[in-house]
Amino acid sequence: MASRQQSDIDKLEKHLMGKPNNFLSRGEVESVWTNLKERIRHTNGNVGSAFADLENAVELQFKKSFLEKRKKKYSTLKKSIIAACSENKSTEEARGKQLTQAQETSPAALSNLSDNQENKTPSRQSRGPFGEQETHPKPSTSGYGFSPRNDKQPSGDVRKCEGIIQTLQDKLDQQRTENEINRQELKDEIKILKQEKDQLMTRLSKMAGDKLTHNNPGIADLSDPNRPQKLAEKYGELYDNEWTDAIEKLNSKTDDKEQRRCIDVLADILEFCYRESERVAESQLTQLQNDCFTLPPTGKQKGVIQDAPDSARRHLLEAQYSASRFTMKAAVDIVTKSLHKQRKSKGTAKKIPRFTAKCIEICWSMVTNQPRMVFLWPDKKKTSKIDTSMFDLYTRSGDILDFVVWPAMLSCMDGPLLRKGTVQPVAKQAT
Structure with a gap:
């Protein structure tokens, strides 16, 4: 061919x-x-x-x-x-x-x-x-002057030539005008296409980033003061500072039995603060979902609640986490009131307000984080063997668990360890 x-x-x-x-x-x-x-x-x-x-x-x-x-x-x-x-x-x-x-x-x-x-x-x-x-x-x-017969012929040719030249000039000007209009239209179209491309690239980058970081504790925003690594540092400072001050304040006579009771009470306060913060966070998320996916009532007909898709729920969780720094004070007040109503630690919690407030702040940041951070409590059975990769020993050495002093912190359920906990082993019998 x-x-x-x-x-x-x-x-x-x-x-x-x-x-x-x-x-x-x-x-x-x-x-x-x-x-x-x-x-x-x-x-x-x-x-x-x-x-x-x-x-x-x-x-x-x-x-x-x-x-x-x-x-x-x-x-x-x-x-x-x-x-x-x-x-x-x-x-x-x-x-x-x-x-x-x-x-x-x-x-x-x-x-x-x-x-x-x-x-x-x-x-x-x-x-x-x-x-x-x-x-x-x-x-x-x-x-x-020329005679009328001889004067008309050259004048007609001149006018004809000038007319042709003028016509060509007009067509040239018209073509230039059309080209300029087309050029401007193309420039505007290119500008719009560039803006659309930038918007699509931004959306694609955000979608890729969200997909990469969603439920992935290994990737965190380094500018976030409440990212998991920072919370682990605050949790360690809570145990080293506020926990130690609370023990000294509650057990001023340094009695061993009283100290054991104080350790249990502080661990119970931390556990209650986490569970209550978790309950408040779930209630807040439900309210956000209802506000976003409930249609307003018309006449006597009640509002219709639509099921939120997974993508929308993920955005709601992100909104909740973004607002957690601004809702921190309200969360501390709500959990503190609930803690004071609890009989088991009612009187003790009022004596150590700094410790309880610090516990609530850390727990609120943990439950609003995505994925949700958790505490690891060891099996409290007397025959449980201590996992030294997750827990440090308190004042004695041994392999069998006696009681829990302080739980470990994980980045998520079954996730990597962020901060070791502390346990007290059973004393070894002298041979």
């Missing part, structure tokens, strides 16, 4: 080279044909597109040649008119001088000169700009 197409092109080239058209010379045909073959090769054999370019080039060359011929003819005509005007002006000046001299000699001579001048027949002829014989008109005393 390609060889047949090349053969047809070669035949056409031979025909054009042997018989150039009226609009392009042989050299111009060779130049255009060379460009045509170059375009065919660049467009992978797209002959239609290449021939369309050749047609445009021929049409452009025709318009250019036509305009140049018209301009040349107009220039020749203009020069002929100027030359004729100059010659007639000289003739009129000479005739004026003769009339002046005749007036100075005698009225009879003036009359004879006028009669002779009127009986003269113009015999001078010249070749016009279009090749026809042109007779110069007799000058008149009123100016550089």
